[in-house]
Amino acid sequence: xxxxxxxxxxxxxxxxxxxxxxxxxxxxxxxxxxxxxxxxxxxxxxxxxxxxxxxxxxxxxxxxxxxxxxxxxxxxxxxxxxxxxxxxxxxxxxxxxxxxxxxxxxxxxxxxxxxxxxxxxxxxxxxxxxxxxxxxxxxxxxxxxxxxxxxxxxxxxxxxxxxxxxxxxxxxxxxxxxxxxxxxxxxxxxxxxxxxxxxxxxxxxxxxxxxxxxxxxxxxxxxxxxxxxxxxxxxx
Amino acid sequence: xxxxxxxxxxxxxxxxxxxxxxxxxxxxxxxxxxxxxxxxxxxxxxxxxxxxxxxxxxxxxxxxxxxxxxxxxxxxxxxxxxxxxxxxxxxxxxxxxxxxxxxxxxxxxxxxxxxxxxxxxxxxxxxxxxxxxxxxxxxxxxxxxxxxxxxxxxxxxxxxxxxxxxxxxxxxxxxxxxxxxxxxxxxxxxxxxxxxxxxxxxxxxxxxxxxxxxxxxxxxxxxxxxxxxxxxxxxxxxxxxxxxxxxxxxxxxxxxxxxxxxxxxxxxxxxxxxxxxxxxxxxxxxxxxxxxxxxxxx
Numbered sequence: 287x288x289x290x291x292x293x294x295x296x297x298x299x300x301x302x303x304x305x306x307x308x309x310x311x312x313x314x315x316x317x318x319x320x321x322x323x324x325x326x327x328x329x330x331x332x333x334x335x336x337x338x339x340x341x342x343x344x345x346x347x348x349x350x351x352x353x354x355x356x357x358x359x360x361x362x363x364x365x366x367x368x369x370x371x372x373x374x375x376x377x378x379x380x381x382x383x384x385x386x387x388x389x390x391x392x393x394x395x396x397x398x399x400x401x402x403x404x405x406x407x408x409x410x411x412x413x414x415x416x417x418x419x420x421x422x423x424x425x426x427x428x429x430x431x432x433x434x435x436x437x438x439x440x441x442x443x444x445x446x447x448x449x450x451x452x453x454x455x456x457x458x459x460x461x462x463x464x465x466x467x468x469x470x471x472x473x474x475x476x477x478x479x480x481x482x483x484x485x486x487x488x489x490x491x492x493x494x495x496x497x498x499x500x501x502x503x504x505x506x507x508x509x510x511x512x513x514x515x516x517x518x519x520x521x522x
Numbered sequence: 523x524x525x526x527x528x529x530x531x532x533x534x535x536x537x538x539x540x541x542x543x544x545x546x547x548x549x550x551x552x553x554x555x556x557x558x559x560x561x562x563x564x565x566x567x568x569x570x571x572x573x574x575x576x577x578x579x580x581x582x583x584x585x586x587x588x589x590x591x592x593x594x595x596x597x598x599x600x601x602x603x604x605x606x607x608x609x610x611x612x613x614x615x616x617x618x619x620x621x622x623x624x625x626x627x628x629x630x631x632x633x634x635x636x637x638x639x640x641x642x643x644x645x646x647x648x649x650x651x652x653x654x655x656x657x658x659x660x661x662x663x664x665x666x667x668x669x670x671x672x673x674x675x676x677x678x679x680x681x682x683x684x685x686x687x688x689x690x691x692x693x694x695x696x697x698x699x700x701x702x703x704x705x706x707x708x709x710x711x712x713x714x715x716x717x718x719x720x721x722x723x724x725x726x727x728x729x730x731x732x733x734x735x736x737x738x739x740x741x742x743x744x745x746x747x748x749x750x751x752x753x754x755x756x757x758x759x760x761x762x763x764x765x766x767x768x769x770x771x772x773x774x775x776x777x778x779x780x781x782x783x784x785x786x787x788x789x790x791x792x793x794x795x796x797x798x799x800x801x802x803x804x805x806x807x808x809x810x811x812x813x814x815x816x817x818x819x820x
Contacts, residue, residue, distance in 0.1 A: 294818045295816065296819060366775075368779070368815040368816055369815050506805030
């Protein structure tokens with residue numbers, strides 16, 4: 287089923303409501319993406335100010351989640367959506383939870399990094415975390431693109447690529463653990479870096495969830511907890 | 523009186539022929555609309571079929587209202603027929619107990635088997651068929667008689683009981699099954715027409731049940747009722763499926779989604795898609811089904 291004319295309902299008001307939730311969802315996704323960019327910039331500049339900016343903007347994403355949740359509930363109550371409209375509402379309600387958690391992870395990272403910046407803690411691992419962060423950012427951007435364009439094929443490709451993020455995180459975390467063992471007096475800052483890396487991996491997981499929501503929305507198939515290669519074979 | 527009663531039972535919904543003629547007009551524009559239709563999508567066949575209909579075509583004079591519909595109706599299932607006005611769903615429904623026989627210009631072709639027997643066979647008595655395949659209409663149509671006599675009417679003419687006590691028992695059992703007994707038990711001799719709309723419709727269902735049919739056809743049974751009466755009818759449908767096979771025509775997509783196990787979507791006289799109701803309402807396979815259930819037909 288590939289009919290996504292969300293603007294072709296007999297009720298023009300319904301068209302507007304569905305278009306609005308799509309627009310607001312993409313805005314919310316864009317906001318989370320921007321927060322992650324700020325984290326990357328903050329790491330590069332060791333900037334406490336940028337970390338504070340990230341922490342102060344967390345409420346915006348939370349409010350967007352509440353507003354979208356309410357709008358989806360209202361549409362369900364008033365319109366009783368079916369088929370692709372229903373899948374859109376379900377996908378939006380699930381995706382906003384993931385996006386809100388991405389926002390939470392960026393705040394958590396800002397919180398973890400701030401004391402390191404304050405005491406001017408320097409480490410070679412910032413570079414590796416930056417590489418992981420760049421990879422996660424690309425992944426998140428592509429997932430949100432798949433959502434914007436309702437591109438199930440791109441969504442499946444990106445869902446598969448989450449494995450690369452997990453592999454990079456595992457390697458990095460291994461290095462950080464070794465470093466902690468080697469320098470027990472620096473466990474705390476390295477633990478913070480390890481937790482940052484973990485947050486990035488979690489953001490990758492949330493982006494993967496968004497991709498799975500895109501596949502559900504577009505193809506009507508629930509592909510959670512399923513082998514991605516099998517999914518690709520079945521659907522394309 | 524009996525003649526009048528039969529007339530009331532067989533009354534056709536107003537505008538049926540007009541609707542059919544409208545269908546034909548729409549059909550002529552079908553090519554222009556470029557409808558993607560080659561065959562019914564989904565699972566028109568089922569195991570344990572009560573009704574098996576093959577290549578059914580229905581004509582009103584020269585106008586074709588139903589095109590080559592093949593569909594099985596499983597025993598003890600509730601199947602909902604949905605589609606826009608004039609799509610042929612009521613016409614198809616009325617083929618199942620030969621109600622279309624009452625329309626002179628109507629002609630039915632194809633095979634309709636009930637328990638493997640052809641219901642259009644020349645030896646088939648339509649009156650006996652309608653005792654096996656009962657019908658409930660859009661507008662409640664109780665006879666201008668008492669509540670008791672409304673329900674007792676069918677068993678009496680079909681000779682289903684041998685004495686008053688048996689008849690009393692059957693009337694009570696039918697009213698209980700229709701969920702009406704508690705509300706009317708103290709006024710069984712009161713006129714059926716004095717009940718509320720929802721009660722009248724349940725009385726009509728009790729009247730249908732009283733002749734112990736195997737299948738109940740429902741043509742928009744709740745469209746004239748308020749939400750509470752509608753909920754009672756829907757609850758009743760859910761209970762009745764234990765003992766009967768139910769085919770329901772409805773314009774309410776939510777009702778189809780709530781009460782049926784399978785849904786069949788008709789469009790311009792063709793059966794476009796049929797499948798599990800959960801699948802039809804979350805992920806329909808045909809674009810026309812999608813457009814209809816999401817309200818995208820302009």
